Amino acid sequence: MELRHLRYFAVLAEELHFGRAAERLHMAQPPLSQRIRDLERELGVRLFDRTRHRVQLTEAGALLLEHVRPVLSGVETAREAIRRIRPGEAGVLRAGVPPDTNPVVLPTLTADFARRAPGVLIELHELTTDQQLTRLREGGLDAGVVRHPSDTVGLESGPVARRELGVVLPVDLASAAGAPSRDASAHDVPSRDAPAPLRLRDLDGTPLIIFPREMAPRLYDHILTVCRDEGFLPGAIRHARNPHFVHGLALAGRGIHLNEQPAAPLPHGLVWRPLERPELAWTTSVVWVPSRHNEAVAAFTRSVTQGLKAAGHRITDDRLSDGEPG
Template sequence: MELRHLRYFVMVAEELHFGRAAERLHMAQPPLSQRIRDLERELGVRLFDRNPHRVSLTEAGALLLEHARGVLERADAAREAMRRIRPGESGVLRAGVPPDTTPMALRTLVAGFTARIPDVLLELHELTTASQLAKLRAEELDAGLVRHPCDTVGLESSEVVHRRLGVVLPAGHRAAQQGEVRLRTLDGSALVIFPREMAPQLYDHMLEACRDNGFLPSAIRHARNPHFVHGLVMSGLGAHLNEEPYDELPAGLVWRPIDEPRLTWSTSAVWLPVQGGEVVAAFAAAALAGLREVGHT
């Protein structure tokens, strides 16, 4: 039995409504219902009586609620005790950021967080969206900065900010002459994109948007290091979708906006509900300020 399943159960028991409970947990209703069914199967009892008009606790559910609240209170107290003995006068905030976060965004993030919470050490980790989500759920991170779409079931999230993507091309590519590139004019070109395991849902979303606009890549090449990406594009081995570059591109490459608004970096801060509070709120505010500094809206 996992603590998060008990948290889900307590939330439904307090609301007696799966929809409202799912809203408070910042997750969709079907996964919440499935987690409760999983818990009932594990315990071998029915915890809720359900009908189209109301949800009520069974006798077993009422008994579990008494125990679950005590377990969760003790778990929260233990977690808070561990937080207080971390290095630093008031602790450490372990936070993940995307590998391609720009220097200006990081500078604004760190300065903003330090100004708000000067007695907490900010420990930043360069991690992909998938790695951040895994470490958050394993409680190896306190907060993250992730790209959407992604699976944030069971996590709380800040506002999502967006930045439109464009395409990096060799200067001699036929589409480089367009002020705004129509994706269909890239049809037949290869695509250079990050490996799928870095952010699976975002990867699939980007390929779907390309297909919907008539861009069917002749090949897909994976790269994560900017120098390698630019080397592939410069060699004529593919086009690369990304935000407008922070630094000047190497000679022979150009960046052009594209005609598909669905292709954006959509980013938010995320954290486990039990790890929320003033420190995480300060990180989220500073992170969004950093992103806005470099063009996210």
């Protein structure tokens, strides 16, 4: 017994006229008659008495109608509930963020979004750039915060934010590369003196600790290309995504790591140094499927911009079109 057949039955029971019922259902009369006969055959009873001049419910039809009405009402209630959870309709906005998002971003983002869209619950998912792009195209996300370069063909994006990368490395290696040897990141943060910059070519041959390529293939290839162009060819490449594991590998002398300036002190024995030529950066923006853009996605885009600014990102391509500041 299919739900649509029950709906056909209920409409015919209300109209008691095949022509008017078919018109309400936006279908031709013969298919409606066939569906009613199919339903009667399945139940083994006659639901309507038909003559040339009138259609009437049988006793069995009246009994079925009593049971069908609450079923159809429940289905409509469920549909309305689903409609309400769509973004912008006092529901839920599903958004992705990179696993290594700076902790400063999230509280600013969520507080700002609550102010801009008080009736919408934001549901954040920790996903890599490529995972986000896949889910966006499949309809599993409403918006994503992705790193570039990435495959965003067919998607639209908001303002582009940039945060230059530096190097996380052991103190002795920083000293050998020409940076001060004192562990400023571990003990003197925040410092009035800017950390001494490094040149990538001075680290040539040192192993590199980097995120797995499947997390963001285009960004991964871009980083290695810039390193090569700057004279840094890693002696080995080791993959890690968890910050604790990354720092453990660096402390063990297993490589250096490229990342933005840490929001919290690094473990004792590690330092962060900026690069003399800031060619490497996290370049980030919100992306979405054009047909699913709405007020909630627009509010999320602005809130992400505020969160990234709070974490030290610069907005390099402001695509907000309504003139709202910041």
